[in-house]
Amino acid sequence: MNAGLENGGGLTHIVNLLTEAKKQGENYELLTLAEGPVAEAAKKAGITTHILGANGRYDLASLKKLKNFINEGGYDIVHTHGARANLYLSLIAKKVKAKWCVTVHSDPFLDFEGRGFIGTIFTKLNLRALRKADCVFAVTQRFANLIVKKGQLNPKKVHVIYNGIFFHDDSEIPAKYEHTYFNIVNVARTEKVKGQELLLKALKKMDDPHVRLYIAGDGSKLEELKALTRQLDIAPQVTFNGFMTQKQLKNLYRRMNLAVLTSYSESFPLVLLEASDNQVPILSTDVGDIQMMIPDEEHGFVAKIGDVTSITAQLKKAVDMPEEKLEEIAIREKEYLSSNFSIKNQLHSIQAVYEEL
Incomplete structure (x- = not known):
């Protein structure tokens, strides 16, 4: 269950998970609160999709409809993704027969940062929802520790499940374009938490x-x-592409030398897994459990969070590196990630918890 308006990593996470479940013949369905990108992508992937038809972001009048949908549908588990889906379920949790799981995709204390009083209220409501759920999946160990200690969740119901994607054989990846410059790509929402101003300063x-x-x-x-x-005075060096589809991104990766995230907070970023799948080496600030994704300098580049000097040094290291060595890093990283962080591994870990519940 998701609000349905997600257009980034959350959408990819949900659709990939349900696609893998469908491939394995598992009985999973998607409910979105409204029409939007998530339902559209799921339908395209052939996933059974339902739309609740909520009017507006906080149409609490649709709660009765949601309760009836879950109970009459005979669902064993409702798995919510995103603060709005969490809020809706928390308000009817005692009235539904299904067990309730939540995935924490990002730092719940930063999700509504910069939104003043309303942001504070939404943060409290989301944390209250997490405490009510029967199980919580944290996509990094850091998030698990954070919600247990600071969010005061019962540690017995918190499980660490790392994100995964569908990795492609190298023969399925389109050949690279010849290009003149050293091209860097940053795939992220242009929000404060993503730290793009640090990248520009670097x-x-x-x-x-x-x-x-x-x-x-x-x-x-x-x-x-x-x-x-x-x-x-760097405008000639920077292109703002706006939101791009997966197909557009795949094409862009064909002329990229490096994929970079300079976020202040992340979980286990899917965009870096996707860049690696497309044979692009990766650089990230030391967010989430990034050390699990980039275990050492033979697999990529890691900079300090919020530190322009550190980001600059790591960028320079990549730019100055011989092309062949950079390619070796990309190949090594993809082999490592595809062995450890596939969507199949992720689904099996989640299912084990469902069965336990």
């Missing part, structure tokens, strides 16, 4: 006109970031 600090940056994402900070590129 690009300025590098002072290397041979480097080009592509920011693929949309969000509330987009215009501010464009203004910052002009202020830093």
Whole structure:
């Protein structure tokens, strides 16, 4: 169950999981509160999809409809993704027969940061929902520790399940385009938590006109970031691509030398798994459980969180590296990730908890 308006990693996570379940003949269905990108993507993937038809973001009048949908459908487990789905389920939890699981995709204390009093209220409501759930999946050990200690959740009901994706054989990946510059891609919503301003400042600090940056994402900070590129006098080096589909991203990866995330907070970022699948080496700030994804410098690049100097140093290291060595890192990283973080592994781990419940 999801609100249905998600357009990033959450959408990919849900649709991939349900696609793998369908492949394995498991009886899973999707419910979205409203029409939107999630239902559209799920239907395209052939997943049984229901739309509750909530009017507006917080249409609490639809709670009775939701309760009836779950009870009359005879569902054993309801698995919510996202704060709004969590809130809806928390308000009817005692009236539904199904067990309730939640996936915590991001830091619940930062999800509504910068939204003032309303943000504080939503944070409290989301944490209250997590405490009510029968089981909580945290996508990193750090998140698990955080919600147990700071969120005061019962540790017995918190399970760490790392994200996974469908990895492709190298023969399925389109050949790279020849290109003149050293191209860097950042696939992320343009929001404060994603730290793109750090990346722009690091690009300025590098002072290397041979480097080009592509920011693929949309969000509330987009215009501010464009203004910052002009202020830093690096506008000719930066392209803002806006939101891109998976097909568009695959094409963009064909001329990328490095994929970068400079976030202040992340879980286990799917976008880096996807970049690696497309044979692009990865660089990230030390967020979430990134050390599980990039175990050492033979597999990628890790910079300190919020530290422009550290980000600059890691970027420079990648840019100055011989092309063959960078390619070796990309190949090694994909082999490691595909062995450990496939969608199949993720689904099996989740199912084990469902059966236990």
